[in-house]
Amino acid sequence: MVKYLFDNLEDMNKFKNDNNTAIITDIDGTISAIAPTPEEAVVTEPMRRKLIKLKEKFGLLAVISGRSANNAKKMVGIEDILYVGNHGLEYIFNEEYQVADEVKKYLPQIKKSAQKINEELYNIPCILFEDKEICYSIHFRQCNEPEHVREEIINAIKKSPESKNLQISEGRKLVELKPPSSYDKGTIIHRIIEDHNLRKVIYLGDDITDFDAFKKLKELEKEGKIQGTSILVLSSEIPNYVKNSSSFFVYNVNEVLKFFRWLLG
Structure with a gap:
C-alpha cells in the first residue's frame, strides 16, 4: 500500500545523504500547481530556488513533461539541466536539442489531423487546443460536462x-x-538511468502518464539495478492503479516544496 511521504521520511535518508542521487520530476501538478490553462501555470520563485539548489547538490536534475521541451525549459527557467518534452519524444541537454528520429515523419500528419479536429470541435467553446510541435493536446478542464466532452473529442x-x-x-x-x-x-526514465549511469533515483509525478515511470523504477529496483523511489502528488483525478504504483504520496505542490527543503537540509 502506498504510504504518505511525511510519515516515512526515514525511508528517504539513503537518498538525502548521497550526492549521486538523481532527481527527476514532472512539471504541471508536481512542481507547478494545475492551472485552468497551460499558459497560466507557473513555477514559483521559491520552487525555482529549491530546484537550483537540488541541481547543485545532487548528481542530476531532470524534468520530464508533456509540454514541449522548449516550453518546459522556458517555464522552469534553469540552465544546464535535462529537459525531456512530449513524454520523451524530445529533449534538451547541454543546450543541444534532439528529437526521436522515429517520430519526425509523422509531424505533417499530426498537423493535418490537428486542423481537422479543430474544425470538428470548434463549436465547443470550453475546449482549449494546444500545439506542442510534436504532439497536439485538447484540454477540457474548463468544461462543465467533462466526460461528455471527452467522448466528443475521442x-x-x-x-x-x-x-x-x-x-x-x-x-x-x-x-x-x-x-x-x-x-x-x-522508457525515457530507463534511458536516462543508463545514459547517466545512475544508481539512486527519486521520481516525482502527478498524472496517469507517470504510471509508466513509477512501474519502470520498481522493475529496475527489483532487478537490483538501482535504488529508486517514486512520489505521487495525489488528486481526485488520479485512478487507484496509478496511486498504488507509486512508493509514496503527498497532497499538493506545496508538499513537494516541503520535501525539497527536507532533502536539502
Whole structure:
C-alpha cells in the first residue's frame, strides 16, 4: 500500500545523504500547481530556488513533461539541466536539442489531423487546443460536462482519416494526439538511468502518464539495478492503479516544496 511521504521520511535518508542521487520530476501538478490553462501555470520563485539548489547538490536534475521541451525549459527557467518534452519524444541537454528520429515523419500528419479536429470541435467553446510541435493536446478542464466532452473529442479523433495510425493518449482533463512510438515516461526514465549511469533515483509525478515511470523504477529496483523511489502528488483525478504504483504520496505542490527543503537540509 502506498504510504504518505511525511510519515516515512526515514525511508528517504539513503537518498538525502548521497550526492549521486538523481532527481527527476514532472512539471504541471508536481512542481507547478494545475492551472485552468497551460499558459497560466507557473513555477514559483521559491520552487525555482529549491530546484537550483537540488541541481547543485545532487548528481542530476531532470524534468520530464508533456509540454514541449522548449516550453518546459522556458517555464522552469534553469540552465544546464535535462529537459525531456512530449513524454520523451524530445529533449534538451547541454543546450543541444534532439528529437526521436522515429517520430519526425509523422509531424505533417499530426498537423493535418490537428486542423481537422479543430474544425470538428470548434463549436465547443470550453475546449482549449494546444500545439506542442510534436504532439497536439485538447484540454477540457474548463468544461462543465467533462466526460461528455471527452467522448466528443475521442470520437472526433477516431473518425478523422488524418488521425489513422496516430496514437491517442490521455492525461488530467486532456486528450492528446501523438506519433505512434514506444516512448513513454518509463522508457525515457530507463534511458536516462543508463545514459547517466545512475544508481539512486527519486521520481516525482502527478498524472496517469507517470504510471509508466513509477512501474519502470520498481522493475529496475527489483532487478537490483538501482535504488529508486517514486512520489505521487495525489488528486481526485488520479485512478487507484496509478496511486498504488507509486512508493509514496503527498497532497499538493506545496508538499513537494516541503520535501525539497527536507532533502536539502
